[in-house]
Amino acid sequence: xxxxxxxxxxxxxxxxxxxxxxxxxxxxxxxxxxxxxxxxxxxxxxxxxxxxxxxxxxxxxxxxxxxxxxxxxxxxxxxxxxxxxxxxxxxxxxxxxxxxxxxxxxxxxxxxxxxxxxxx
Amino acid sequence: xxxxxxxxxxxxxxxxxxxxxxxxxxxxxxxxxxxxxxxxxxxxxxxxxxxxxxxxxxxxxxxxxxxxxxxxxxxxxxxxxxxxxxxxxxxxxxxxxxxxxxxxxxxxx
Numbered sequence: 300x301x302x303x304x305x306x307x308x309x310x311x312x313x314x315x316x317x318x319x320x321x322x323x324x325x326x327x328x329x330x331x332x333x334x335x336x337x338x339x340x341x342x343x344x345x346x347x348x349x350x351x352x353x354x355x356x357x358x359x360x361x362x363x364x365x366x367x368x369x370x371x372x373x374x375x376x377x378x379x380x381x382x383x384x385x386x387x388x389x390x391x392x393x394x395x396x397x398x399x400x401x402x403x404x405x406x407x408x409x410x411x412x413x414x415x416x417x418x419x
Numbered sequence: 420x421x422x423x424x425x426x427x428x429x430x431x432x433x434x435x436x437x438x439x440x441x442x443x444x445x446x447x448x449x450x451x452x453x454x455x456x457x458x459x460x461x462x463x464x465x466x467x468x469x470x471x472x473x474x475x476x477x478x479x480x481x482x483x484x485x486x487x488x489x490x491x492x493x494x495x496x497x498x499x500x501x502x503x504x505x506x507x508x509x510x511x512x513x514x515x516x517x518x519x520x521x522x523x524x525x526x527x528x
Binding site: 305333340348392394410 | 462463464467507509514518520523
């Protein structure tokens with residue numbers, strides 16, 4: 300099956316610093332990737348849709364200047380949490396669909412292994 | 420906002436028993452999917468059922484979909500301790516996939 304690689308798996312940083320999380324599709328091209336956030340024992344909340352070569356689409360309530368998304372190639376999307384604060388501590392997960400060509404599909408999502416961010 | 424709501428929130432059963440989890444959603448969908456998540460890990464896709472399907476099987480998994488009631492159920496038969504995990508339903512309407520609150524399943528050996 301398709302493989303999505305996400306790094307780092309865990310990061311601890313000081314308040315005020317920025318953290319970059321990478322999400323790569325290893326054996327397929329993904330014109331669109333999705334970024335989710337998950338608090339302990341809660342569900343995944345869609346933060347934004349990352350589009351290759353164009354601006355990301357953010358969900359309501361998600362600050363685009365806080366969570367910078369760059370999708371510079373067909374296999375890489377990055378999420379940068381800028382000026383991180385303790386309330387940004389969470390589990391961040393990326394996902395992608397195979398055969399995604401920028402249009403709606405019915406195919407399943409493949410997930411990265413997630414990044415646990417802890418802001419001190 | 421989340422479109423999938425699940426019950427129960429938590430389920431504890433003995434190994435060998437069946438586990439049933441339910442999911443309800445609010446809007447029209449293209450498909451409904453079930454995912455599994457082990458603690459602190461990414462999600463693994465289990466099964467996808469399309470809006471024009473009513474039932475689907477995959478190994479010990481059985482999924483039903485009732486679009487008139489906007490609900491789905493996941494049945495895991497003959498559960499094993501290794502099935503202990505959180506299970507999420509997810510609905511795709513248009514381009515986005517939105518997840519339910521999840522059911523935490525604990526299978527006791």
